[in-house]
Amino acid sequence: xxxxxxxxRYLIKTRGQQVTLSCSPISGHRSVSWYQQTxxxxxxxxxxxxxxxxxxxxxxxxxxxxxxxxxxxxEMNVSTLELGDSALYLCASSLLRHEQYFGPGTRLTVT
Amino acid sequence: xxxxxxxxxSLSVQEGRISILNCDYTNSMFDYFLWYKKYxxxxxxxxxxxxxxxxxxxDGRFTVFLNKSAKHLSLHIVPSQPGDSxxxxxxxxxxxQGAQKLVFGQGTRLTINP
Numbered sequence: 001x002x003x004x005x006x007x008x009r010y011l012i013k014t015r016g017q018q019v020t021l022s023c024s025p026i027s028g029h030r031s032v033s034w035y036q037q038t039x040x041x042x043x044x045x046x047x048x049x050x051x052x053x054x055x056x057x058x059x060x061x062x063x064x065x066x067x068x069x070x071x072x073x074x075e076m077n078v079s080t081l082e083l084g085d086s087a088l089y090l091c092a093s094s095l096l097r098h099e100q101y102f103g104p105g106t107r108l109t110v111t
Numbered sequence: 112x113x114x115x116x117x118x119x120x121s122l123s124v125q126e127g128r129i130s131i132l133n134c135d136y137t138n139s140m141f142d143y144f145l146w147y148k149k150y151x152x153x154x155x156x157x158x159x160x161x162x163x164x165x166x167x168x169x170d171g172r173f174t175v176f177l178n179k180s181a182k183h184l185s186l187h188i189v190p191s192q193p194g195d196s197x198x199x200x201x202x203x204x205x206x207x208q209g210a211q212k213l214v215f216g217q218g219t220r221l222t223i224n225p
Contacts, residue, residue, distance in 0.1 A: 099157065
């Protein structure tokens with residue numbers, strides 16, 4: 001069974017721009033979560049989607065948004081990029097509570 | 112508010128010895144705890160977990176201990192191998208304010224020296 005895939009793997013953007021990241025979960029997984037990883041901060045939870053509905057949300061500003069499609073694929077959007085948004089963005093899918101399977105992440109660099 | 116803390120950013124251990132990674136949490140509503148391992152350029156992978164009704168769970172070279180009264184868990188790796196060199200994240204799960212939360216610590220970089 002194919003794992004979680006994320007595109008693109010690497011991205012360079014400038015301040016003020018917006019970016020959209022994509023995540024394809026494991027087949028059959030309906031829950032998709034997004035995390036931001038920065039040095040020293042660990043994995044910060046952004047939001048979780050289940051059956052196209054946002055089920056859970058972390059403490060990030062409204063510039064960070066997401067959505068999920070009927071095939072469970074998910075996108076995350078960040079508008080008006082700031083330097084501090086440079087991070088590894090990880091997507092995870094799950095079928096059962098607790099068991100999250102992570103993708104390789106998208107490395108976003110904001111200059 | 113960091114509800115899950117890994118106070119050691121890094122740890123260096125000799126091959127063959129025991130590696131002990133520590134994690135503290137603050138919210139008593141957490142009822143399930145997990146350890147993930149992350150190599151560079153890859154996403155975290157699940158390693159081992161423990162329910163709050165237990166105080167120990169073992170899987171091969173990996174053992175997780177939970178001390179609920181101290182709100183502390185630890186991961187023991189014995190014997191340590193060079194392939195264990197990675198960043199380890201602990202995570203705590205529970206129903207917090209009506210929503211199921213999974214909160215990660217900051218990670219500990221483990222280096223196993225040959």
